[in-house]
Amino acid sequence: MRSVLAIILVLSCLTSQAFAEEQPISFGTEVQEGFVRLGNESLEVVTAPVDTENYGPLVTLAVAGGVALTYVFDEDIRNKLHGAGSGTLNTLADVGSGIGNPFVHLGLAAAVYGGGRLASSAEWQETGMMLGEAVVLADATSFILKQTIGRGRPFASNDKGSFRPLQFKSDYDSLPSMHTASSFALASVMASKTDNLAGKALYYLGATFVGFSRIQKDKHWASDIILGAAIGELCGRVVTNYHAGKNRVAIAPLVSGDSALLALVGRW
Template sequence: MYYLIISLLFLFTLNSSALAEENLFNSYAAIKEETIRVKDEAGDFLTTPVDTDHYGLVGTLAVVGATGLTYVFDKNIRDEVQSTKSKTLDKITDVGSFIGEPLLHIGIAGTVYVGALLAESPKYQETGLMLGEALFLADASTLILKESIGRERPFIGGDKGRFNPFQFKADSDSLPSMHAASSFAMASVLATTSEKFYVKLLYYSAATFVGFSRIYQDKHWASDIVLAAAIGELSGRVVTNYHATHARVAIAPMLSGNSTGLALVGHW
C-alpha cells in the first residue's frame, strides 16, 4: 500500500503533460469505462469454468481433480515440508510470504499504472489496468470462498478436514490462499505481456515460491495452494483475453514529411 500512496502523491503533485489525457484520476468517462470492463470480466470469470464451447468445463474438472487429489495427501505433504525446517529456509520463506502479500500487489499495479501515465506509455498503462483487474477478481473470489468454506489453518490443530463455514475468523480461512491466488493472477498477466519464455517462467516460479512459502510457514495446506493457483490463473486469463478482444481502434490525423492523412491507431 505504501507504494500506491507514493504513486498517488506523484500523480497529484507532478505537473506533466502526460496527465492531460483521460485516465482514472481525471475522467468520469474513463472511470465508467473501467467499471463496465470489470463488470464484464467478472461475468466472464463466472461463466468460463462452466463453458462447454472452449473447454472451460474440462479445465474446471481438472482443477477439482487436482485439488481433491492434493487434499488426500495434504497431511503427508505438510509433514514432509515441516521436516525440512531450518533457519535459512525460515528467512527465505519470509521473503516468499512478503512478495505474495496481496496489498503489495495492489500497490504494484497502481505504481505501474501511474508510472505509465507519467511516462506516456499506453502499453504499460494497460498492463497496470490488467494487473488491477486481475487482482480484483482473484482477491474478491478468494475472500468469498475463504469465508464460505471456513477451512481451519494447519497450524491450529493439524486436522485437514476441519471446516467452520461463515465464522469469519482468521484461523478458519485457509482455503484457498489469497497470497497464492494474487501471485498467480499477477504472474498470468505479466507472462501474457511478455514474449520471452524464460521471463514467463520467472513469473510463475515466483508465484510457486509464494505458495511453497505459505505451506512451509504452516499457514496453508497444499490443496489451498492448488485451488488458489487455478483461481489466479483464471483471473489473469479472463482479463488479458478481454483486453485482447476489446482493443480500441480510432482514426487520428497523421503527418509524415510533407504529407497529411488519417491513420488507424490501436490502444491495447
Template sequence: MNSFCRIFVFILTFTFSCSAFGADGDGFSISSEIVQGVQRLGDEGKLVVTTPLDFEAGLGWGAVAALGATGLAYVYDTNVRDRLQTTRSDRLDKAADAGSLVGNPFLHLGVAAVVYGGGIVADSLRYKELGEMMGESLILADAATLVLKEATGRARPLTGSGKDNFRPFSFRSNYDSLPSMHTASSFALASVVSATTDSVLTRFAAYGAATFVGFSRLYQNKHWASDVILGAAIGELCGRVVTRYHASRSRSVSIVPLVSGESAGLALIARF
C-alpha cells in the same frame, strides 16, 4: 481487520493510487477511467463465473482438472504438511518470509497502480492497459478467494485441528484457509505478465515467483497444499479472463460517460 472489508480496501487502494498519478485534463479523466474500470470488472466478473462452465469451447475441462488436482492434494494435505515441517532451516525460514512478503496482495495492487500511473505519465497506452489488467485480475482473484474463504471456513494448519475442520462463515482469521489469497494474487499477476510479454525468461520468472509464494505459505504452515493449488487455479483463471477480455476489445468502438471540470458528456472511444 474484518474479512468483509478486505476487498473494499483492495479496490479503494487500487483506485485512489491510480488516481494520484493523474488529474482531469487533456486526454485523461479520472471519472471516466473509474466508470470504464467498473464496467470492465462487471463484464470480467461474469466471465470468471461462466468460463469454468463453458465445455463447448473446451474451457470447462481446465476447471475440472483444477478441481481434480485440488481434490487429490486434499487427500495428501496432512502428509505434505508433516513432511515440510521436518525440513525447516534458518535459510528456508528467511526465504519463506521473503516469499510471503512478495505474495502480499496489497503489494501486488501497489505494483499495478505504479504501472498504470507510469503509463499515464509516460503517455504509454501499452503500460496503462497493462496496469489496468493487473489491477482487474487482482481484484477479481482477491474477491473470489475472499468469498470462498468465508464460505468454507477451513481451519489453517497452524491451528492443529486437522485438514477436515470447516467452520463456514465463522469470520475468524484462523478459519479462512481455503483457498490461499497470496497464491491466487500471485498467479493472477503472473498470468497477466506472461500473456503480455514475448520473453520466455520473464514468463519463467513470473510463474517461478508465484510458485515460490505458494511454497512459502505451505512452509510457514499457513495453508494446506489443496488451498495453494486452488488459489493458483483461481489466479490463473482471473488473469486469463482479463487478458482475453482486453484482447477482444482491442478492435472496438464504445461510448462512455465523460466528466471533466464543470462539463459532462459522452466520449466515443475507438480501438484499432
C-alpha cells in the same frame, strides 16, 4: 472489510484516467468505464468454469481432481514441509510470504500504472490496469470462497478436514490461498506480455515459491495452494483476453438530458 476498501481505492486510482490520451472524458466517466470493465470481467470469471466453448467444464474437472488428490496428501505434505530446511530457507519463505501479500500486488499495479502515466506509455498504463484488475478479481474470488468454505488453517486446526462454513473466523479461511491466487494472477498477466519462455517460467516460478512459502510457514494446506493457483491463472487469463480485444463491447448506463438510456460501448 479493510481489504475490500483497499481494493476499491486502488481500482479507482487505476481507472480514474484510463485511456485519457485517446479521448477527453470526465473523471466520473473514466471511473465508470473502469468498473464496467471489471464487471464484465467478473461475469466471465463466474461463467468460465462452465463455458463449453472454451472447454471450461473439462478444466474445472481437472482442477477439482487436482485439489482432491492433493487433499489426500495434505497432512503428509505439511509434515514434510512445515518448518523444514535451514535458517536460510525459513528466511526465504518469510520473503516469499511477504511478496505474495495481495496489498503489495495492489501497490505494484498502481506503481506500474503511475509509472506509465509519467512516462506517457500507453502500454505500461494498460499493463498496470491489467495487473490491478487481475489481482482484484483473484482476491475477491478467494475472499468469497474463503468465507463460504471456512476451512481451518493448519496451525489452528491441525486437521485437514476441519471446516466451519460461513463462520467468518480469521483462522478458518484457509481455502483457497489468497496470496497464491494473487501471485498467479500477476504471473499470468506478466507472462502474457512476453514471448520469452524463460521470462514466462520466471514469473510462474515466483508465484509457485509464494505458494510453497505459505505451506512452509504453516499458513495453508497444499490443496489450498492448488486451488489458489487455479483461481489466479483464471483471473489473469480473463483480464488478458479482455484487453486483447475479447469482450471489449459492453452495455453501460447513459444519461442524456431527462432520459436514462443504455449505451453499447466499445474500445478498438
